[in-house]
Amino acid sequence: MSPTPPPSVRRVACIGAGVIGGGWVAHFLARGYDVTAWDPAPDAEDKLRRLVTAAWPALEQLGLAEGASPSRLTMAPTLDEAVADAEFVQESAPEKLELKRDLLAQLDAATPPGVVIASSTSGYPMTDMQTAAATPGRLVVGHPFNPPYLIPLVEVAGGERTDRTAVEWAAEFYEAAGKSVITMDRELPGFIANRLQEALWREALHMVANGEATVEDIDTSITEGPGLRWAFMGPMLTFALAGGEGGMAHMLDHFGPSLKSPWTRLEAPELDRALRDAVVDGCDRAADGRTYAQLVAERDQGVIDVLRATGRLDGPAR
Amino acid sequence: MSPTPPPSVRRVACIGAGVIGGGWVAHFLARGYDVTAWDPAPDAEDKLRRLVTAAWPALEQLGLAEGASPSRLTMAPTLDEAVADAEFVQESAPEKLELKRDLLAQLDAATPPGVVIASSTSGYPMTDMQTAAATPGRLVVGHPFNPPYLIPLVEVAGGERTDRTAVEWAAEFYEAAGKSVITMDRELPGFIANRLQEALWREALHMVANGEATVEDIDTSITEGPGLRWAFMGPMLTFALAGGEGGMAHMLDHFGPSLKSPWTRLEAPELDRALRDAVVDGCDRAADGRTYAQLVAERDQGVIDVLRATGRLDGPAR
Structure with missing residues (x-):
């Protein structure tokens, strides 16, 4: 599918550099990749570099890959430049369907042919996000957990128009990048872990709403x-x-x-x-x-x- | 309420010695109490001693209280003898409402006046369990998590006819015995932690039932x-x-x-x-x-x- 075999990837583009996108940047840097990031917010670069600096001591404890360095992060001035020579693209834009749909179409147009583009979406099915893209076959979901530089899980799923090889390529790539992967053979809103934690979270909100438990009770009941x-x-x-x-x-x-x-x-x-x-x-x-x-x-x-x-x-x- | 102040309790009775009751026995032994256990199953003593033996290395790592020893466990031949001089009673019988109702009435009749009797029930409200007891004021829920000798949480709640002082005494006693206590000011089926994990568990069962995730996917999605x-x-x-x-x-x-x-x-x-x-x-x-x-x-x-x-x-x- 992608021109580069998963273990040989060296250049990753991260689109969106908030809590999740920035967490991906930190993870890929720690694993020794060259990372190009793009985010339209005016203070995005400052925030991102702060996040990476804050995460680095933790990443050193985890063990850095050879040559890993925060200096291998480049901030791209435009989306097109961010993905121009990427071998893998991770999209972590705000959780709005229209925005993701348009952004994925833009990314698809700007990214070299065959390169897999993954979305960090917390729950939208790729089928709904890939409708505007010219070559939707390479668009997959690669859903991480916060913070992506520490929590191993990534849930990988394709949409109806995703090529099976793209799903397989993404799963292999994430494994090579040190993640634990669950590959889903179907689309399920919220995937697996978010459905489970969302059920718990909703029950907790009901209890708070009804005065049955405080926020502190809920947290204590889980951690203890x-x-x-x-x-x-x-x-x-x-x-x-x-x-x-x-x-x-x-x-x-x-x-x-x-x-x-x-x-x-x-x-x-x-x-x-x-x-x-x-x-x-x-x-x-x-x-x-x-x-x-x-x-x-x-x-x-x-x-x-x-x-x-x-x-x-x-x-x-x- | 109880004749013994919570930190001065030395003798505990555990009624029911399965996975949960036996886990309580191991916990109380490790905290230095004299424990008397009763269970009507013919092989109960063998099973209980195996459980305590298996748990002891873990309890040594946690740090034993002074004088703590598996030899301070006595198996009582009858329920009456088990509670005859107990300063606290923990009931961990099978999760059947009728059975618990009758058993708590029996325990109430046999236990010295004023001694608090706690039920390990996973979710029955004490109001429903205390109806047959002569002095229901001392009956509380003290809901542990498996295994009770390692997981700190105990949820404490009273029923409609429970004295508030019994709830307070139980909370103080469990704290003195090394547990983390959440005291609930109302009855809520499943209490707090079980409602949260039950919501997660039910969503997981739905997913398995519909072929949306395997048992292994579900466990991995949480642990990773x-x-x-x-x-x-x-x-x-x-x-x-x-x-x-x-x-x-x-x-x-x-x-x-x-x-x-x-x-x-x-x-x-x-x-x-x-x-x-x-x-x-x-x-x-x-x-x-x-x-x-x-x-x-x-x-x-x-x-x-x-x-x-x-x-x-x-x-x-x-």
Whole structure:
């Protein structure tokens, strides 16, 4: 698809240099790329250089690629110049559909043929964003998490008119650039992680709106509770351990009825045999032969390591 | 309320010794209490001792209280004997309303007057569980997270017939026993953390049911994404940072419209002025004078520490 094989890319263009676009710039610089950035805001360059300077000590701790340097950032005066010799383009403009649609068409016109252009959109399907582009086949979604220079996840998806090779190229490129990639085989508004965190966020907003919990309660309930496990073990495998030695099968059979309880404003799906088996089988695959005892030991060590890393091991309370 | 002041409690009874009850036993032993456990299952003692043995190395790392020892666990032959001289009772029976209602009435009859009895229920309101008890004033919810010996959070709430002093006593006791407590001033099915994780869990189940994501995708999307931040910074403050220097106010004004997007099956509340201000003010209080730059630096260090602690810092990918 793209003229450059993913691991050989050296020049990346970042379009839009706010919190997300600037975070991408910092990430690509730390991984040793030459980065050209463009942002129409008058104070964009100052803000971007501040962001990179602030992020650099963290990136040094993560380990820089050979030759990585903030000095390899160039601010382009125009969009056309920003992408003129790019081997990959990451678009991180404000989250407005019309704006992204026009901008992606402009980028498509200015970027060398075959070069993949990825959008950081938090949830628009590429099908809706690629309609104005002359060669929509190279337009993909590459959705990062804040800050892109630290959180590994990138969700990659194409639109109806995206070439499958562009999706594959983008996934390979992000992996080569040090990210963790989930490639989606269909378009889903909000992709995967944002749908999950959006459900949690909406329930939290309902609780604040109704005076059921404060903002502080909500944050504490996560950081002192399930958030400690989710840093290294996802909600599915975590819940499988709640089933004890019987695993997810026991958990679903035991707690399944609570799906009908009004524990959130979100209605649950019917827990039929097919769904139950899909979840149980998925957890078995994720366990990958590890016994319940092994998983418990791993989880326990993980929680302790996270507690220690985040400064919460001050010894016993009594 | 209770005859023993919370910090002076030495003898705790744990009723039900499965995954949660057994986890409580391990926690109380590690904090130096004498623990008496009762569970009607024939193999309960073997299972419980295995659980405590498996958890002990983790508890040693956390730091044991003086005199803490697995040998301070006694298995009681009957419920009455288990609670006969308890200064606090933690009930962790299976999640069935009728069963808990009857069991709490039995415990209330057998436990010395004034001693607080807490239920580990995942979501039943105490009002519904305390109806059969003779002295319901001392019955509270003390909802832990799995495993109770590692995850600090306990949600404390009373029912309509619970004395306010019992709720306060329980909150003080759990703090003295090394837990992080959220005291709720009202009953809310699922309390706070379970409502949040249940919303996420239900959205995940919908996605699996519809073939939109695999179990593995869901876990990866959390552990490689937002889960890394949630170990030490809750969803509210995390989202405030997504607003850049403009904070939560900018974030809500910028991403507010996406609340109407179909990013989850859960409908969002109306983002009116009151809700917006409650969220913005709550985040300001949580920031507690820290600037945006300070919060970003803290978050970045936190993510790096968590990545390192969970073995994910293997240096740059290229």
